Amino acid sequence: MSSDDEQGREAQEPEQLALLREIVREAKVPKAKPRTWRGAPLAKEKPVARVLVDKGVLHLDKYFDYAVTEELDADAQPGVRVRVRFGAGAHRVREGRREGGGMIDGFIVDRLEESDYNGPLAALAYVVSPEPVLSPELLELARAVADRYAGSLADVLQLAIPPRNKAAEERPSPAPLPPPQAPDAGTWERYAQGPAFLRELARGGAPRAVWTALPGAHWPDELARAAAATLASGRGVLVVMPDGRSATRVDAALTALLGKGRHTLLTADAGAQKRYREWLAVRRGSVRAVVGTRAAMYAPVKDLGLVVIWDDGDASHSDDHAPHPHVREVLELRAQRSRCGFLLGSTSCTVEAAQLVERGWARPLVAAREQVQTAAPLIRTVGDAEVARDGAARTARLPSLAWQVAREGLRTGPVLVQVPRRGYVPRLACERCRTPARCAHCAGPLEAADQQELHCGWCGRDAAGWHCAECGFARMRATVVGARRTAEELGRAFPGVPVRTSGRDHVLDAVPDGPALVVSTPGAEPVAERGYAAALLLDGWAMLGRSDLRAEEEALRRWIAAASLVRGRGEGGTVVIVAEPTLRPVQALVRWDPVGQALRELAERAELSFPPVSRMAALSGRPEAVENFLSAVALPPDAEVLGPVPLPVVEAGRPRRSEDPPVGERWERALLRVPPGSGPELVAALKNAQVDRLVRGAGDPVRIRVDPLDIG
16 A cells, blocks of 8 residues: 555544534434433323332332333333332422432333323333333233232232343243144053043143142153143143252153253242243243242243142242242132133142132042052051050160161162151140140130140130040140151161261252162152152151141141152052051051042031131231231121230241241231131231321331231
8 A cells, every 4th residue: 555545544534533523413412311301202102101110018009100201112111121210299390290209110011192190290210121021911910919918019020020130131032842742641541530631731621630649750740741731732831849859850851751942940049140031931932831939830921721730738839928929829810810721739638729629620630549559658657555665666766667667678778767857846635635725716726835824826815624625635745846866866776777868958859779768857858769668757746746727737748748759569668657546647648548638627627617718817016016907907797806816936046937026026916717708808908907007107017918828
């Protein structure tokens, strides 16, 4: 290149820069500030955005209208996240636009031509993202959940929609795969109505079933086949599991059956970016099947054809965060609103599941007795009298029968030992017949904490002079607290045998097939490759003796879950339970009849007006706050108030549950009970009273929990 060319180029560059500056200068028209948009023109069509602000307080559980400027018009569509000014007074109005207030997140739920608010509107500050994450279907579901549990819509949406991740949002989702072929029935053939259930799903039907799964390792594959049959119809499926371990098993079964790309796994173990990316793939329709834990119950699956909950009795299905919805109830709402199939599966059976069948809302999916007897292990019992006569039980705290069964089992594989975890609280029972001691007025559990006078744990009434309703005996005993057996104790009883532990601090997913003792707390049992050769269910009274309405149901569920990991009777599988053999839950385990036990429990609860036959709500707070709330709330005429009674004071450094009072504070709890038909009226009354308290700033808070799991 010549020097003349270089000089010419250098002369042109200043001219080009000057031209660019002039273009930019001419383009710089005055713009309104992005947070107030003062003087900015409004959108030509539907200039009003109806916004749900992210305020979980009940008295703000409504929509607010905002002006939409022309610049935000394209992005400010229903379902997107926005930032708005909230809390500006009516006196802060400039050029017809309300200003001031603090910035807050929200969702646009609708666009309108005009607002029904007569005053000036504030403008949307900005659109956080043009990605619509709140669909009309999800909004309706969240509203229904909030209304059922006396909560706010904003609180439910915080549980339903994961936090935004920009990197995940900018990444495109893959193209959806075509529907797979309908699977064969596989081990569903073991159930009389199993193949027909799959065929109905594959045809596009919406069957509802309560499935009592046979013991063994086949249930993840059976869940996968139900999901695959639904996908074959061109519809979506949602499977909610109680924990990450069980979700991983179903994830593996679906991958083995259909390959990768047709489903996603939504659990708390995934990082924020991955979880949001997978959630977006579901919302965009790229993936039609979801397997996940509790938060996945809101997953925005397109063309929903089937919702599934596994092991609905697990407490993990009840959300710890307000308004405390239960997965089973939310999926029932989704099945009704979407007119899709519903499958509640478990190796056991809750009272609520039995009620769904009794009401005719769902049909039973059970195996014939011959199939049950083949798949289930042999159940043997050791009662109190045998333990008292057993020298080995008194010295080693392991009955001779349990020791013999464990020794035989260790010859062919691992042996599971289930022990109650710490924290099982004993309740009072008849010393002679073991019938739980209950209040003559409300049938609540009797208590005598710290050697105080006998009283009801629900209504607080004095229970002096109690006699057993079954046998007339007047003496009680506190059922034993769960023994803190250790791996070292079992190691001494079986020298040379490996001992593995699985519990709160360290949960094992699986154990190899070789001889070993596996000591586990309920719910933490690992899976053995070929099934356990035997299982010992120790200290059954610690499970049955909890001060809780669901103690018997929960004990049987835990026992069956552990026994289901043992090989079938034909392969020599044996389970020994240390509990009184005459008790109904123990008999139900021996017969392997969880459905029969649930139906008997349902009949008893109906006679005593216990949930789920009745609806209940719990109020808790400082004594004066609970008293003021009860005096102000307009309860339905058929409402019954039980209590209030004092709650245990939580000491500093002790484990604390979400429903417990603050550390060191003295709280009380009252229970409200109504017939099922009055449930919505009760919830509305509680919500209105809470709103009134918040508006008036009425002192200490009162917690409301509708349909609480733990009522004593």
